[in-house]
Amino acid sequence: MIGDWFGNWLEFMSHGENIAFSLLAVVIISGAVFMINMTRVVHMVVSIAAVFLGLGGLYVLLEAEFVAFVQVLIYAGAVTILMVFGIMMTRYGGQEEQQQGRPLANALLLVGTIGLFLAIFFAIQNSLFPGGEALLSGEDNTRAIGQAVFAKYVIPFELVSVLLTVAFIGAIVLAKREEE
Amino acid sequence: MDNILPSYLILGAILFCIGLYGALSKRSAIIVLLSVELMLNACNLNLIAFSKFGVNPSLGGQIFSLFNITVAAAEVSVGIAILIMLFRRKGTSDVTDMDAMKH
Numbered sequence: 155m156i157g158d159w160f161g162n163w164l165e166f167m168s169h170g171e172n173i174a175f176s177l178l179a180v181v182i183i184s185g186a187v188f189m190i191n192m193t194r195v196v197h198m199v200v201s202i203a204a205v206f207l208g209l210g211g212l213y214v215l216l217e218a219e220f221v222a223f224v225q226v227l228i229y230a231g232a233v234t235i236l237m238v239f240g241i242m243m244t245r246y247g248g249q250e251e252q253q254q255g256r257p258l259a260n261a262l263l264l265v266g267t268i269g270l271f272l273a274i275f276f277a278i279q280n281s282l283f284p285g286g287e288a289l290l291s292g293e294d295n296t297r298a299i300g301q302a303v304f305a306k307y308v309i310p311f312e313l314v315s316v317l318l319t320v321a322f323i324g325a326i327v328l329a330k331r332e333e334e
Numbered sequence: 335m336d337n338i339l340p341s342y343l344i345l346g347a348i349l350f351c352i353g354l355y356g357a358l359s360k361r362s363a364i365i366v367l368l369s370v371e372l373m374l375n376a377c378n379l380n381l382i383a384f385s386k387f388g389v390n391p392s393l394g395g396q397i398f399s400l401f402n403i404t405v406a407a408a409e410v411s412v413g414i415a416i417l418i419m420l421f422r423r424k425g426t427s428d429v430t431d432m433d434a435m436k437h
Contacts (some may be wrong), residue, residue, distance in 0.1 A: 172338065179345050186352040186372060195362060202368050205349075209375055212342075216386045218396045221403075225378075228403050233371060233410050240364050240414040244421040260359050267355045274347040283339045284389055299400070302393050314404050321408035325415035331422070 174215055182208040199237050206230040220296045342383035349376035363420075363427045367413050374406045 166172050185204035192198045206229040213222035303311050353372030360366055378399040385395025421427050 175338065175341065179341075182345065183348055183352075186349055189365075189368065189372070190352060190356050190360075195364060198365055198368065202372065205372065206375070209379060212345075212379065213382055216342075216382050218382045218385065218399075221378075221382060221396050221399055224400060224403060228407055229371070229375070233407065236410055236414055237364060237368060240367075240417055243418050244364070244427040263355060263359050267351045270354070271347055271351040274350075275344060278340050278343045278347070283337055283387070295396075298393055299396060302397055303400075307397055310401060314401055318404060318408055321412050325411045328412070328415040329418050 171215060175212070178208045178211045178215070181205075182212070195241050196238065199234055199241065202237075203230050203234045206234065218295065220299050337387065339383055339387040342387070343380060346376040346379045346383070349373075349379065361428050361430055363417050363429050363432070366429055367410060367417075371406060371410065374402060378402055 167176070182205050185201045185208065188201040189198050189205065192201060206225060210222045210225040210230065213219075213225055350373050353369045353376065356369030356372065357366050360369065381395040381399040381402070383395075385391060385393065385399075388395070417427055420432065424431065
């Protein structure tokens with residue numbers, strides 16, 4: 155049993171891509187767990203920046219280079235900095251609460267979350283994923299995405315631009331200091 | 335190489351569950367927003383993994399993950415604006431104090 159598992163693990167680790175996947179997965183999961191367990195809010199934002207960078211590495215591994223760099227720019231750059239600004243603007247001591255206060259609710263929540271994870275895990279283990287041929291190897295990913303966005307997905311693209319404008323105006327209107 | 339797709343899906347499930355736990359248990363509203371971002375990122379990871387290793391691999395997964403990133407950025411900007419306004423009104427960023435629409 156253990157030897158079988160270990161042999162599977164050695165076989166899994168014999169590909170360079172799998173080693174890179176494992177390292178990035180360790181970075182991502184530990185960053186997320188640190189994000190949950192840290193006490194200072196700024197440390198939480200730094201650890202979730204590690205999660206975003208690790209996900210960008212995984213996207214490079216999945217041959218989605220454009221999405222990887224968008225991820226680094228938008229998430230690791232913009233969203234993280236915006237969160238830091240939000241913390242600076244709404245600072246009330248900079249500490250997450252010391253006393254959790256609701257141990258029963260948190261324990262139930264933990265059980266429920268683990269149950270959800272187990273359900274997804276067994277669903278994934280029990281389903282078959284027939285592998286298609288690998289897509290896009292050696293192709294120009296950014297050019298292909300641009301052609302698809304402006305030909306096939308042009309209406310969602312325009313709708314997203316409208317959505318961004320609405321969110322932009324809404325954020326300004328909400329955060330504007332009202333004078334009375 | 336054999337199929338690595340379930341590994342990506344399980345990593346996405348772990349990220350989603352951690353994000354769900356954080357979003358429901360934390361009291362600082364900034365951390366709740368960050369946990370929602372974590373869940374959206376898990377969704378993006380699944381989309382991109384299926385766009386490479388799925389039954390019918392195509393670019394659609396990557397394009398929809400781009401749309402997803404855009405929507406998440408809009409959500410974060412509006413969420414931070416609401417938080418700043420609420421902090422200015424009530425002087426707190428604790429989600430348990432945000433019960434003005436409760437009664």
